[in-house]
Amino acid sequence: MSIRHALLALLSEGPKYGLQLREEFEARTGEVWPLNVGQVYTTLQRLERDSLVESDDDAEPGPQKGFRITAGGAEELAAWLRTPPDLSSPPRDELVIKVLIAVRLPGADVHEIIQVHRRHLVELMQQWTRLKEDEGDLDLGLALVVDAELYRLDSLVRWLDTADGRLKRAPAPARTAAPQIRRRTGVRR
Amino acid sequence: MSAALEMHGVSKTYLDGTDEVHALREVDLTVEPGRMVAVMGPSGSGKSTLLTIAGALETPTEGGVRIAGQTLAGMTRDDRARLRRRTIGYVFQDFNLLPGLTAAENVALPLELDGLAAGKARAAGLRVLDELGLADRASRFPDQLSGGERQRVAIARAVVGDRRLLLADEPTGALDSVNGEAVMRMILNACKGGVAAVVVTHDAQLASWADRVVFIRDGRLVDHTAPRPTPDTLLPR
Numbered sequence: 001m002s003i004r005h006a007l008l009a010l011l012s013e014g015p016k017y018g019l020q021l022r023e024e025f026e027a028r029t030g031e032v033w034p035l036n037v038g039q040v041y042t043t044l045q046r047l048e049r050d051s052l053v054e055s056d057d058d059a060e061p062g063p064q065k066g067f068r069i070t071a072g073g074a075e076e077l078a079a080w081l082r083t084p085p086d087l088s089s090p091p092r093d094e095l096v097i098k099v100l101i102a103v104r105l106p107g108a109d110v111h112e113i114i115q116v117h118r119r120h121l122v123e124l125m126q127q128w129t130r131l132k133e134d135e136g137d138l139d140l141g142l143a144l145v146v147d148a149e150l151y152r153l154d155s156l157v158r159w160l161d162t163a164d165g166r167l168k169r170a171p172a173p174a175r176t177a178a179p180q181i182r183r184r185t186g187v188r189r
Numbered sequence: 190m191s192a193a194l195e196m197h198g199v200s201k202t203y204l205d206g207t208d209e210v211h212a213l214r215e216v217d218l219t220v221e222p223g224r225m226v227a228v229m230g231p232s233g234s235g236k237s238t239l240l241t242i243a244g245a246l247e248t249p250t251e252g253g254v255r256i257a258g259q260t261l262a263g264m265t266r267d268d269r270a271r272l273r274r275r276t277i278g279y280v281f282q283d284f285n286l287l288p289g290l291t292a293a294e295n296v297a298l299p300l301e302l303d304g305l306a307a308g309k310a311r312a313a314g315l316r317v318l319d320e321l322g323l324a325d326r327a328s329r330f331p332d333q334l335s336g337g338e339r340q341r342v343a344i345a346r347a348v349v350g351d352r353r354l355l356l357a358d359e360p361t362g363a364l365d366s367v368n369g370e371a372v373m374r375m376i377l378n379a380c381k382g383g384v385a386a387v388v389v390t391h392d393a394q395l396a397s398w399a400d401r402v403v404f405i406r407d408g409r410l411v412d413h414t415a416p417r418p419t420p421d422t423l424l425p426r
């Protein structure tokens with residue numbers, strides 16, 4: 001989450017005070033990402049150093065100090081919005097690693113291990129879905145965050161389902177013997 | 190009050206030539222009024238079999254089923270048919286609307302079959318369609334409706350009258366996420382009115398609308414989620 005760019009976005013609506021920025025940031029992210037005042041002021045200082053925002057020169061640092069976005073800041077924000085996040089290499093997903101290890105581990109019941117994780121993910125999804133129940137009361141920012149979270153968890157459940165099916169179909173030896181060892185000893189099937 | 194659905198030690202074995210197919214093995218499942226249970230599991234794990242037995246469309250090979258306090262075993266065919274019309278709403282995966290009847294007539298049909306006067310049945314049907322936002326589609330035939338609208342009509346037909354148990358097999362079929370969510374909201378609303386629901390799905394997002402999710406594998410219920418906690422636990426502080 002780029003606090004830097006989130007603050008630029010808030011300032012592009014007009015000049016604001018630091019405390020106000022923090023409140024508005026939390027409100028718009030559905031209060032899912034809390035932000036402390038320190039983070040806000042350090043980020044604002046760096047933005048000012050980089051000439052992306054300007055402050056009231058005369059005011060003391062603190063709640064009464066107002067900030068506005070510069071032309072450079074507006075450009076930076078527009079460029080950032082269009083820059084794709086780095087999704088090119090797979091993240092080191094702990095869940096994937098656990099299943100990969102379980103597959104090779106003698107005596108591990110990989111289907112049971114998969115089910116433990118599947119249940120946990122579905123329980124998390126139930127909690128997020130509950131937030132959607134009263135649609136009328138749901139803040140737009142929070143609704144978008146909830147959707148994103150549900151899709152992320154759902155993709156993991158789908159991966160577990162697919163892995164479960166793939167492992168069920170896989171011949172037993174492929175699941176236990178390490179491939180390198182087989183290659184080295186020259187065993188062919 | 191008795192549970193809307195109780196299944197005790199239910200097994201179902203089909204004969205495929207000389208081979209036995211164990212579609213369900215010793216299933217125990219209780220659903221209280223007002224609760225929604227989702228059944229998740231891979232293809233062929235026995236989800237539809239479970240639902241058809243819960244809906245008195247099939248009889249178990251072993252075990253017992255009670256619906257709204259009535260034991261199915263030993264019931265006459267007529268009693269069973271009445272139970273299906275009056276107490277159970279069933280949403281089939283392929284909707285199962287009658288093509289020659291309008292949306293309103295499809296919804297009113299179970300009430301009419303149950304002996305309610307045509308006018309009253311129609312009025313009740315229109316009321317439900319209205320609740321589901323389909324008042325202006327009431328006189329259309331199924332082939333004049335979109336997939337999402339057909340699905341909502343099928344749900345209207347399953348909740349019309351005084352049903353106690355709503356059974357839905359992949360009720361969102363091939364619907365997009367918006368319509369899928371609308372369908373789950375409808376089922377949830379029925380539950381808030383005291384109906385018990387069992388929803389079969391392979392989709393975790395839909396299952397997560399349920400109070401409890403049970404997992405089925407090779408005909409056995411192998412796991413279930415913990416009781417649903419409050420949403421506050423997710424948000425910081």
Ligand SMILES: Nc1ncnc2c1ncn2[C@@H]1O[C@H](COP(=O)(O)OP(=O)(O)OP(=O)(O)O)[C@@H](O)[C@H]1O
Pocket residue numbers: 203204205210211212230231232233234235236237238239
């Ligand atoms: N009438 C039947 N005769 C023989 N076998 C049957 C019959 N009905 C179902 N089966 C078998 O029972 C098992 C469970 O089938 P069921 O339809 O309940 O699965 P399902 O979980 O609903 O699958 P899907 O997700 O594909 O709909 C399968 O192996 C199926 O082939």
Ligand SMILES: [Mg+2]
Pocket residue numbers: 236237238358
């Ligand atoms: Mg099925």
